[in-house]
Amino acid sequence: MxxxxxxxxxxxxxxxxxxQAETVRFATFNASLNRDAAGQLLSDLANPLATGGVTQTVANRIQQAHNVAEIAQRVNADVLLVNEFDFDLNGTPTASSVATGLGYSSNGAKLFQDNFLSAGHGNAVRGLTSGIDYAYRYTPNTNTGLASGFDLNNNGAISGGDDAFGFGNFGGQFGFTIYSKYEIVSVRSFQTFLWKDMPGNLLTNDPTASNLADFYSPAEIDALRLSSKNHVDVTVRINGQDVHFLTAHPTPPTFDGPEDRNGKRNHDEIRFWADYVAGAGYIYDDQGNTGGLEAGAKFVIAGDYNADPLDGDSFKGTVNGQQYNAIGQLLDNPLINTSVTPTAPGGADAATHPSNNGNANQSHVGDPTRDTADFSDSAPGNLRVDYVLPSANLQIEGAGIFWPADPDRNAPNTTGDEYDLVGNFRDRNLYANYPSSDHKAVWVDVTVVPEPETYAMLLxxxxxxxxxxxxxx
Incomplete structure (x- = not known):
């Protein structure tokens, strides 16, 4: 019946x-949307058609932003971190120690959405893309270019990016911003967390002969911040679940001396998230709260971490009988799901591309299909430095890197195919030497399911x- x-x-x-279970794409892209002078990014993003008789240099910068937007559309992430995006406060290029509140979007982030992400791109060869709309954004403040008042590089003068809390030639350079199709329900930032307050840090517990406690003065040690930009927990609500999007951009482990101050800072910036997801009680945020994540919390760690597990200059190896590996603190972490590693054919292609200016790639141990950055081939070579790492309680459905291989090494990057968006190493006719960035967009698809109690009540x-x-x- x-x-x-x-x-x-x-x-x-x-x-x-x-x-029911929902598949969500998380992505990171160091898009090189930083500029050489304060205000340039804002003016570029406000002029998407490059009108007004702009110079070829400015036209190249604007085209680069279009290429970045098209890559973002082709990746079509639900939650996206954009590294190297100059910070502004309501249209004023700057940086400060004041945390931005929930819902804050810089003018630059809004202009990029309105004038670039919302507009279709592409052509008849690689196909057309549709605009992508992110209903939610968050732009944190940044330590980059923020004057410290100290001679942090010990060159006898207090000036320049090396003496800022995070390297930057002007306040806000190299910041980052987050876009989301899902509601952002809370944020925690850790911009002012002091490096010395991390137990067992490499600042005051430096195990090497070139000791940082000797390199920095006591006053500098008391003032140094851990984060070179910011560490930010952006919590998004998906399928009734809170997923913590843990975003950062640790300093490159280079541009220093035998003391390896940047390499050690990079190591501890990465360690911060390992401690945070483990619920470390020593952590405090800019909002006055303490502690890390609760046990069982869902999270995705994302960003350009400037550390390869096998190659490059990040802090790794055995020191005084103890093993160190900067990014290994996350990749070997039982709280993190590393069952799927993103790959792309472009990494293997770039390792032997005729445009290379050296042979560093030939000495690398890592799989080039896992590389995410097309660096100088004299040193350090191409590396895996950009990561999207879900928590162990999130299931990975797929992953990838936007890095197509060059379909014709004898043809210029003007044929209209997808490779034109990433290009050959160091094309000096383009802004920043690439059509988009030396880094490639990386994404991971995860399944977010409702709590068992929800299913039980419904059934x-x-x-x-x-x-x-x-x-x-």
């Missing part, structure tokens, strides 16, 4: 369908309604 479901039952069925309700319907029939 047939029976009809009541409107309430139908509503419950609809709710049950909505509560129980449906069972009762179905039983009642059968009795009436």
């Amino acid at each position: 047939k029976f009809a479901l009541t409107p309430i039952a139908l509503a419950l069925l609809a709710t049950a369908g909505a509560a 129980a309700g449906l069972g009762l309604i179905a039983a009642a319907s059968r009795r009436r029939s």
